[in-house]
Amino acid sequence: xxxxxxxxxxxxxxxxxxxxxxxxxxxxxxxxxxxxxxxxxxxxxxxxxxxxxxxxxxxxxxxxxxxxxxxxxxxxxxxxxxxxxxxxxxxxxxxxxxxxxxxxxxxxxxxxxxxxxxxxxxxxxxxxxxxxxxxxxxxxxxxxxxxxxxxxxxxxxxxxxxxxxxxxxxxxxxxxxxxxxxxxxxxxxxxxxxxxxxxxxxxxxxxxxxxxxxxxxxxxxxxxxxxxxxxxxxxxxxxxxxxxxxxxxxxxxxxxxxxxxxxxxxxxxxxxxxxxxxxxxxxxxxxxxxxxxxxxxxxxxxxxxxxxxxxxxxxxxxxxxxxxxxxxxxxxxxxxxxxxxxxxxxxxxxxxxxxxxxxxxxxxxxxxxxxxxxxxxxxxxxxxxxxxxxxxxxxxxxxxxxxxxxxxxxxxxxxxxxxxxxxxxxxxxxxxxxxx
Amino acid sequence: xxxxxxxxxxxxxxxxxxxxxxxxxxxxxxxxxxxxxxxxxxxxxxxxxxxxxxxxxxxxxxxxxxxxxxxxxxxxxxxxxxxxxxxxxxxxxxxxxxxxxxxxxxxxxxxxxxxxxxxxxxxxxxxxxxxxxxxxxxxxxxxxxxxxxxxxxxxxxxxxxxxxxxxxxxxxxxxxxxxxxxxxxxxxxxxxxxxxxxxxxxxxxxxxxxxxxxxxxxxxxxxxxxxxxxxxxxxxxxxxxxxxxxxxxxxxxxxxxxxxxxxxxxxxxxxxxxxxxxxxxxxxxxxxxxxxxxxxxxxxxxxxxxxxxxxxxxxxxxxxxxxxxxxxxxxxxxxxxxxxxxxxxxxxxxxxxxxxxxxxxxxxxxxxxxxxxxxxxxxxxxxxxxxxxxxxxxxxxxxxxxxxxxxxxxxxxxxxxxxxxxxxxxxxxxxxxxxx
Numbered sequence: 001x002x003x004x005x006x007x008x009x010x011x012x013x014x015x016x017x018x019x020x021x022x023x024x025x026x027x028x029x030x031x032x033x034x035x036x037x038x039x040x041x042x043x044x045x046x047x048x049x050x051x052x053x054x055x056x057x058x059x060x061x062x063x064x065x066x067x068x069x070x071x072x073x074x075x076x077x078x079x080x081x082x083x084x085x086x087x088x089x090x091x092x093x094x095x096x097x098x099x100x101x102x103x104x105x106x107x108x109x110x111x112x113x114x115x116x117x118x119x120x121x122x123x124x125x126x127x128x129x130x131x132x133x134x135x136x137x138x139x140x141x142x143x144x145x146x147x148x149x150x151x152x153x154x155x156x157x158x159x160x161x162x163x164x165x166x167x168x169x170x171x172x173x174x175x176x177x178x179x180x181x182x183x184x185x186x187x188x189x190x191x192x193x194x195x196x197x198x199x200x201x202x203x204x205x206x207x208x209x210x211x212x213x214x215x216x217x218x219x220x221x222x223x224x225x226x227x228x229x230x231x232x233x234x235x236x237x238x239x240x241x242x243x244x245x246x247x248x249x250x251x252x253x254x255x256x257x258x259x260x261x262x263x264x265x266x267x268x269x270x271x272x273x274x275x276x277x278x279x280x281x282x283x284x285x286x287x288x289x290x291x292x293x294x295x296x297x298x299x300x301x302x303x304x305x306x307x308x309x310x311x312x313x314x315x316x317x318x319x320x321x322x323x324x325x326x327x328x329x330x331x332x333x334x335x336x337x338x339x340x341x342x343x344x345x346x347x348x349x350x351x352x353x354x355x356x357x358x359x360x361x362x363x364x365x366x367x368x369x370x371x372x373x374x375x376x377x378x379x380x381x382x383x384x385x386x387x388x389x390x391x392x393x394x395x396x397x398x399x400x401x402x403x404x405x406x407x408x409x410x411x412x413x414x415x416x417x418x419x420x421x422x423x424x425x426x427x428x429x430x431x432x433x434x435x436x
Numbered sequence: 437x438x439x440x441x442x443x444x445x446x447x448x449x450x451x452x453x454x455x456x457x458x459x460x461x462x463x464x465x466x467x468x469x470x471x472x473x474x475x476x477x478x479x480x481x482x483x484x485x486x487x488x489x490x491x492x493x494x495x496x497x498x499x500x501x502x503x504x505x506x507x508x509x510x511x512x513x514x515x516x517x518x519x520x521x522x523x524x525x526x527x528x529x530x531x532x533x534x535x536x537x538x539x540x541x542x543x544x545x546x547x548x549x550x551x552x553x554x555x556x557x558x559x560x561x562x563x564x565x566x567x568x569x570x571x572x573x574x575x576x577x578x579x580x581x582x583x584x585x586x587x588x589x590x591x592x593x594x595x596x597x598x599x600x601x602x603x604x605x606x607x608x609x610x611x612x613x614x615x616x617x618x619x620x621x622x623x624x625x626x627x628x629x630x631x632x633x634x635x636x637x638x639x640x641x642x643x644x645x646x647x648x649x650x651x652x653x654x655x656x657x658x659x660x661x662x663x664x665x666x667x668x669x670x671x672x673x674x675x676x677x678x679x680x681x682x683x684x685x686x687x688x689x690x691x692x693x694x695x696x697x698x699x700x701x702x703x704x705x706x707x708x709x710x711x712x713x714x715x716x717x718x719x720x721x722x723x724x725x726x727x728x729x730x731x732x733x734x735x736x737x738x739x740x741x742x743x744x745x746x747x748x749x750x751x752x753x754x755x756x757x758x759x760x761x762x763x764x765x766x767x768x769x770x771x772x773x774x775x776x777x778x779x780x781x782x783x784x785x786x787x788x789x790x791x792x793x794x795x796x797x798x799x800x801x802x803x804x805x806x807x808x809x810x811x812x813x814x815x816x817x818x819x820x821x822x823x824x825x826x827x828x829x830x831x832x833x834x835x836x837x838x839x840x841x842x843x844x845x846x847x848x849x850x851x852x853x854x855x856x857x858x859x860x861x862x863x864x865x866x867x868x869x870x871x872x
Contacts, residue, residue, distance in 0.1 A: 034575060034862045051487035053859035060619035061856065070621040073575040073862075091579065124863050137511040139470060143527065183496035185506040250699065407850075410843060423489035426470045426509075427560050 004334055005086055005095035005375040007076050009036050009059045011320040012303030013101035015327025017069055018062075019221065023335050024342075027069040028093055030086065033059055034073055037124065038399050040320060041408075043164060045127035047134065047171035048179075048424030049415055052124045053410050055399070076102070076267060081274045081296070097298050097337075100285075100328050104304040107282075109261055114235040118256040121164060130257060132426050134172070137255050138180060139214060139426070141187050148252065153252040154192040157240050159232050160260030161198025161205075166215055168257055169196040170368035175224030178370075178419040195251065197242060197262075201229050205367060205376065206317060210215035211374040214383035218372040232260075262318060264305050275299055278305045284315065289356030291330055299380050300333070302326035308357065316359050320398070327358045332392045365391045370416060437462050440523055440770055441531035443512050443703065445472050445495045447756040448739030449537035451763025453505055454498075460778075461773050463505040464529055467523065470494055470509055473560065474835050476756060477844075479600060481563035482693075483607035484571065484615075484860030485851055488560045490844050491835070512538070512703060517710045517732070533734045533773075535766050536721075538701035540740035540754060543718075545697055550671040550691050554692040557600060566693060568862050570608070572692050574628075575862070586686065590628040591689040593676050595668050596696030597634030598641075599802040602651055603634040604693055606804035609658030614806075614855040630660045631687065633678060635696075637665050639684070640802060640810065642753060647810040650819035654808040668696075698754060700741045711735055716743045720751065725792030727766055736769070738762035744793065752795050765793045801827045806852060 002025040006013045009031035017029045044050040059071045078087035079098070086093045106120030115192040119130055134156070143155035146369045158169045176192035183189070185395060196203065196219060202212035203219075203226060216226045227242065234241035239252045264283035271277040271285050277293045278286045284307035285293060291300045291308065303323030307315040333354055363377030373387035382390065396409055415421060438461040443747040445467035453465045455588035480486040495507045514523035515534070522529045542556030555566055571593070577589035594605045612628035619625070632639065632655060638648035639655075639662060652662045664680065674689045700719035707713040707721050713729045714722045720743035721729060721803070727736045727744065739759030743751040752758045757768045769790055799813035801823060809823035818826065836842045851857060 034571060034860075051859075052863065053487045053861055056861050058619075058858070058860055059615070061858075064618040073572075073617075074579070124861065128863075135470060136509075143508065145511075182500040183494075183507075195656070215451075249672065264797045407843065407846060410846060414843075422494070423487075424470075424494055425487065425489055425492050425560065427564075 002096040002334075002338060003028065003094055004097045004099065005030065005093050006099045006101060007086065007420045008103060008265075008303070009033070009041070009071075010101060010103050010323065011305060012103070012323035012327045012330075013099065014059070014062065016099050016101065016331045018066070018326075018332030019328045020069065020334065021066045021067060023331070023338065025068065025097075025334065025338060027066075028072055028095075029059065029069060030072045030074050030075070030076060030088070030093065031059060032075045033124075034060065034071075036062060039122075040163075040395060041399075042121055042124075042127050043167040043171060044123055045124065045423070046130040048170065049171065050408060050411055051129065051423045054222065054411060056124060056399065057399075060125070071267075077232035077270075079267075079270055079274050081299075084298075095298075097334050098300070099327075099334075100267055100271065100299065100301045101323065101327065102267045102305055104264050104282075105263040106258055107263035108258070111235070114258070117237055118159060118240075118258040119361030120258040121168070128427060131424065132428050133255055134175070135424050135426050136378060138184065138187070138189060138192075140254075140362055142184050150187070151193075152238060153254050154187065155251065156188075156192065156255045156257070157195045157197060157238075157251060157253050158259060159197050160255045161196055161200070161226070161228065162259060163204065165196060165198070165257075166203055166219065166366050166368060168259060169194055169219055169224045169226075170357035170372065173219065173224045174369050175421065176189065176222055179421045179424075181419075190360060191388050192223075196224050196226050197230050197232060197240075198226070198228045199231050202339045207364065207366075207374060207376050208381055211376055211381055211383060215366065215368055215374050218368045218384070221372070222369050237389070247264065247281035257328040258352075259396075263303070268305055271299070271301070276414070277301075280315065290333060290354050291357055292327060299389040302328045302330050308359075310356060311359055319364070321362055322359055325359055326357060365394065367391045424434055438532040438770075438774060439464065440533045440535065441466065441528055441529055442535045442537060443467075443470070443522065444537035444539060444701075444739070445507075445606060446475070446539050446680050446759065448759035448766075449535065450495070450498065450764040451760040452535050452537065452738065452767045453763075454502070455764045455767030456505070457502045457789065459504060459767070459774065461533075461770065461774060462509055462530075463502075465495065465499065465505060466508045466510050466512060466524070466529065467495060468509070468511045469560075470496065470507075472498060473580070475558075476599075476831060477835075478557055478560075478563050479603040479607060480559055481560065481859070482566040482570070482604065484567055484609060484857035485607065486512065486844060486847055487859045488564065490847060492560065493835075513704055513706075515703075517735075518735075531734075533736070533770050535643060535736045535738060535763075535770075536703055536741060537737075537739045537759065537763065538703045538705065538741055539759075540718075542694060542700045543697040543699035545696070547671070550694070550788050553673055554595060554671050554676075554694040556694040557604070564863060566862050567860065569691055570611070571860050571862050574616060574623070574625060574691075575619065577623050579622070586623070587629075588688040589675060589690050590623065590625075591630060591631070591687065592691045592693070593631045593633060593689050594693045594695060595633050595676075595688060596664070596694065597632055597636070597639030597664065601632060601693075601695035602639055602655065602802050602804060603636070604695060605630055605655055605660045605662075606658055606808065609655065609660045610805050610855075611857065615657055615857050615860075617855075623839075628659075631647050632660050633666050633676075634662070634663050634664045635667050641663065641730075642780060643800065643802075643810060643812050644817060647812055647817055649817060650868065651802065651804055651810050654810075654820070656806045657808075658805050698740070702742055707735070707737070713737075726769060727762060727793055736766045736778060738766050744790060745793075747795055755800070757798055760793055761795055762793060801830065803827045 038055040074088040144150040151230040180189040230244040304318040365375035367373040373391040474491040510524040580586040616625040665865040740754040802813035803809040809827040811823040
């Protein structure tokens with residue numbers, strides 16, 4: 001029996017594992033977390049709209065009936081290409097075929113010191129940390145008597161105008177205008193200043209310009225100040241420095257959220273070192289048309305870690321749907337080879353030509369708030385309430401577990417009609433004293 | 437306008453605050469957390485059945501329409517009795533009447549070193565920590581090759597046979613027998629050994645003996661080994677030592693949960709020092725029939741921090757319903773005095789005699805698992821499925837927010853029919869490497 005090892009239980013890895021459900025191979029899925037995370041909704045956890053468990057499905061649960069598959073909680077730290085083994089921080093796993101789907105992480109363009117003051121949003125822990133920061137900022141403002149410091153506590157700067165930045169900014173707009181409106185006595189939360197900073201000349205640069213304009217208008221409707229063509233040149237414990245053209249401005253703030261830079265998982269560098277993989281400038285592995293690493297047809301790379309440029313000349317975007325389609329492709333490729341081997345013996349399979357991976361773009365969408373979203377569906381461009389309904393429907397459809405789907409829907413319905421965000425808990429050790 | 441300050445947003449403090457909704461006083465509720473916690477269901481969070489936000493209601497949300505009341509996120513560290521001020525870790529609050537409702541915390545009977553190996557269950561952070569420990573134990577067992585260590589990872593010891601201990605043990609029984617049954621490949625989770633250790637000769641000692649026996653039988657049906665008349669004499673990183681009569685036994689285990697000892701909040705000692713309050717042996721403040729501290733009629737103590745022995749000669753138990761009734765009584769007392777003062781002037785009120793607090797016991801219940809519970813309702817004793825239904829109904833009824841009630845009900849319905857626990861996320865920093 002062949003051993004297929006999948007590193008990473010995100011959209012790519014989990015799709016691959018599920019698509020192997022009837023394979024004769026033994027499948028091992030390795031992840032650092034015991035759950036699959038529905039990352040597109042992570043901003044909802046960060047802003048208190050949903051609970052972590054609403055968007056996380058235990059991997060063992062999802063794969064429990066798939067008897068050829070085992071789940072392993074572990075972290076891959078190296079790959080022994082010669083002996084076909086993945087080295088974990090606490091053990092090792094042999095493989096015949098390896099599917100690497102470890103995704104991406106945020107990066108600060110060399111300013112690693114900024115991370116302490118400008119957390120990014122990639123994990124559940126990131127989300128509850130940001131949630132804590134946001135709601136603690138309002139709590140501290142309520143008790144602050146110094147006017148300048150009060151202003152800084154009520155100033156929120158989101159760096160990066162991609163989907164995550166837009167969604168965070170929109171949610172913050174709603175929190176300050178609606179959710180917390182009657183909750184405080186000393187401050188008016190609606191006076192919070194929410195800045196969305198983007199280096200390019202418009203937000204959502206991967207969308208058609210018309211939808212970017214629509215998104216900016218909807219954000220402004222929620223009280224968000226959109227600052228395009230603006231770079232962040234410094235982040236400190238009490239301010240960010242913005243540069244736009246010649247003009248430089250220091251904005252005092254206690255809350256900076258980072259949604260700007262993405263780099264590939266560190267496993268890319270290991271693949272470069274051990275399997276001579278070529279990396280692009282954000283550390284993604286440049287893969288063959290069949291998603292393999294050149295010279296290593298038993299090693300496939302999928303999802304955010306892969307740079308697949310054979311279709312359009314440009315790398316495919318780091319989207320869930322790309323990763324999922326690549327996962328299914330990788331699983332089919334593995335099964336095809338397996339069947340060939342069984343039919344013709346090991347020698348025969350080498351001549352087989354496999355169709356290259358082909359991505360089918362089903363459209364993109366980003367939400368801005370209640371009733372507000374933009375969608376670009378194969379040429380059909382929608383903004384506002386209809387886009388929001390489509391967004392809602394698609395996202396619910398793709399959440400892995402039926403249970404989560406139901407509960408998320410109800411939670412949203414309730415949030416929608418009550419303007420509430422019930423999951424706005426400030427958790428974590430030693431929340432006090434406040435940083436007055 | 438009089439200033440009423442309430443310390444603690446638990447069952448006692450929040451009841452007092454809500455009962456003061458139409459008072460002419462200014463009310464300030466101080467809590468270290470930004471939410472009210474429905475503690476009776478905390479064990480459900482610790483065992484992955486519910487999410488933290490399901491059992492926590494943001495205090496500001498609950499009190500948002502109560503215009504005479506403000507919420508203050510802060511920690512009381514001292515009381516200046518002479519100048520009528522509560523000293524916070526980062527500020528102070530003046531009061532005319534002070535209601536202290538800061539509850540209790542777990543204690544290790546002098547063995548403070550045990551806390552590191554045997555976490556207790558009082559806060560959301562405790563619950564997610566325990567959840568992490570439980571599910572990480574199964575994950576580690578799945579990868580463990582040494583037979584003795586494997587056994588230790590699959591051994592769970594719960595210390596204390598009160599309601600929390602019984603509920604935790606029952607939930608662990610279900611997790612190992614039902615929830616995880618199909619999830620692992622190398623281990624049989626049903627072989628997990630779950631020990632419930634109680635010093636007295638039966639569990640649930642505050643219930644009639646017949647219900648204790650019923651509870652023990654139901655626990656055994658879930659595979660829990662109940663060890664009564666047994667003391668814990670040592671807890672280390674890899675074992676607990678049990679003493680029963682002359683016999684001493686070392687049980688190797690990686691998971692010990694502490695549900696044994698309760699002591700009053702440290703504010704009791706401050707009240708002793710500053711207001712000459714008398715404390716009982718677990719640190720509770722011995723209060724007057726009107727819940728005040730002797731000699732300080734402007735200082736009331738309610739809930740788990742109060743020792744009220746005027747009704748039965750024994751202190752009332754540390755239950756939510758006691759705290760809630762005391763909260764309402766305290767609020768009425770404050771309002772009555774206020775009205776007297778307005779009618780007759782400050783001099784007149786001193787003669788007024790107020791009826792002492794009187795607790796109405798509406799019954800007690802503890803759950804053991806799916807369809808299993810015991811209930812003692814004013815003489816009516818119920819065990820098994822009917823008790824479980826009553827338990828479910830009453831608990832849903834008392835959850836503060838309607839939204840939570842609905843979502844908890846749905847989550848439970850789903851858990852019930854699917855045998856799932858969707859919130860079994862292992863969260864927290866650096867979960868890996870596993871402790872193999």
